Amino acid sequence: MVDVTKHNFSDIFPKIEYAINTADFISIDTEFTGLCYNDSCKPSLFDSSKQRYTKLKRSVQNFTLCQIGITTFKGNVSENRYLAETFNFQLCPLPLGTCDPTFSLQASSIRFMTKYKFDFNKWLYEGIPFLNQAQEQQLRIDLENGLPFNGVDGDVDEHKLQEICSFVASWLPLAAAGDSVMVPIEKDEPVTAMYIYQADIRKRFSQIWTSLDPFGQVVVKRVDPEERENLELEFRGSDKEHQERQVLEMLGFTRVFRLLTKVAIPIVGHNLLMDLIFMYEKFHKPLPESYSQFKQDMHKLFPNIFDTKHIAHSLRNRLAHLNLHAARNLQDLYNILHSQSIMNMTLMQPSVDRASWSGNQEQIHQAGYDAFLCGCSFLRICHLLHFRNVNSMNVKACPFQAYLATVRSFCNCVNVIRAMVNHVKLNGDEPPSQRPPLIHVEVVHPGDKLIAQQLVGWFSMYGTVDIQMINQKQAVVATANFMTARDIIYQFKGHKFIKVSKYRFWEHSPLGKKVFIGSLVLASGSCILLLMNALK
Secondary structure, three states: OEEEOOOOHHHHHHHHHHHHHOOOEEEEEEEEOOOOOOHHHOOOOOOOHHHHHHHHHHHHHHOOEEEEEEEEEEEEOOOOEEEEEEEEEEEOOOOEOOEOOOOOOOHHHHHHHHHOOOOHHHHHHHOEOEOOHHHHHHHHHHHHOOOOOHHHHHHOOHHHHHHHHHHHHHHHHHOOOOOEEEOOOOOOOOHHHHHHHHHHHHHHOOOEEEEEOOOOOEEEEEOOHHHHHHHHHHHHHHHHHHHHHHHHHHHEOHHHHHHHHHHOOOEEEOOOHHHHHHHHHHHHOOOOOOHHHHHHHHHHHOOOEEEHHHHHHHHOOOOHHHOHHHOOOHHHHHHHHOOHHHHOOOOOOOEEEEEOOOHHHOOOOOHHHHHHHHHHHHHHHHHHHHOOOOOHHHOOOOOHHHHHHHOHHHOOEEEOOOOOOOEEEOOOOOOOOOOOOOEEEEEOOOOOOOOHHHHHHHHHHHOOEEEEEOOOOEEEEEEOOHHHHHHHHHHOOOOOOEEEEEOOHHHHOHHHHHHHHHHHHHHHHHHHHHHHHHHO
16 A cells, blocks of 8 residues: 655656556545534435435535545456556645645544554644635636735734845845845744745845745846846746646645546445545535536546445345345444455455555555545456356356446445435435435323433334424434344333324325315315306
8 A cells, every 4th residue: 555645756756657557446435534524414315316315415615634645456357467556645635726625533533543543643744735716716816916925924923024125125236237145034934934034025026036946945146127127027938837836835745636536437435425525625626506406517527437345235135145234334344345255155256466565555545545445346246246146167257347247226325324215316306315214203192291311212222213303292213124123113012101103294294184185175176166066
């Protein structure tokens, strides 16, 4: 696994580009500074796809990515193996121009990353910058207007700048045209400060020109008006190149993201809905208000997305012998699929060779390592499904495109946790809900009141539940599976405090009751009119 920081990004980029352009498929994983921005963003079993997108959008806009892992898989059919190149990118937004991103840190997420030995120093000191399209456009405007450093004014010591200007003002009357002097600036000054000092001196004194010597020190030269004009013309030409270099440097990881969108090969992740929303917001453009617009855009960016969480969930009954239902997370799924018993089920399972890898990099919840686990799990599932009904004597090494045809039904289906639907479809209509019917709860005695936390305490012992209060005497309960719903209805039948039954919209919803009564009134009125016309 190659750890990529802002210090080695430029050197490694050609290798990253080649790995992406030659891959059969790519797996990804991300780590971020928070998961749920506030209580209104918490997932609920009552959430529709649109509601979940709105919640995730709000959280993603307030947090940032701190790490992204990419593993490219290139197959060799003749040797029945895949070469996996893993890159672990440290990411940290940087200020430049008027672009000065802000983001939140969620204590639980930071504690989680600390538990798995996340290197916060490397993140903050060596993180690669990134921009979306809107930020890139604003940066170019700032550079055109000569405002490249507004976001980093903290690097500049105003008292020091005044001292430098005083030094130049005292030297200038004694200098002849062509004379130069080095400005006394400490070597440990930030690079951005050096450029600001240089630009500011040039603006304040029309008889001089400034430049940086090979050692990064500011040199002031006295020039005549004609030479000054020629130098400014020359600078404007070279400044365009300098601005492009600045933009390229600030784009950082966005360059890798744009490579991913160009190759149009399968992108694989595990429970990756939030990963996709983060990538859209941070590397593409601000998230749209419309959920359908987000789906359309995402499908254009990545036309072939596979979610191993959704695939494993969908196959847990069809491939019950694999024990996939026991996989609580990505590491569990990888361990199950790579257990000796499953390895012996199908012959000719392709091997995976890891390039540039050392043993101490196998750390769960490092984005690069998780991306590798995800890609390997996807490959193993593809092989098991492809040869599921094939005689062992006919099993042979096959190209990745053959695997891809086998799992095509799972393409662009992305898992959703704790919602009305268990997945979303990025290139089509939303799937129907597979959740059990809602449960209606009401008090038995008119003088009693329902307490949401008490209901949670009663019902959660049978499984995952969410509660919505209709009023003080009625509530609706959503359950994660049919067994939980069945057990709650059965166990609370004849309860002395509450009455539990299946929820019926027309009977239990205040809106449903109004619509139902209105329909009756309208129907009755129509009948009366028809009868009157008949009598006439």
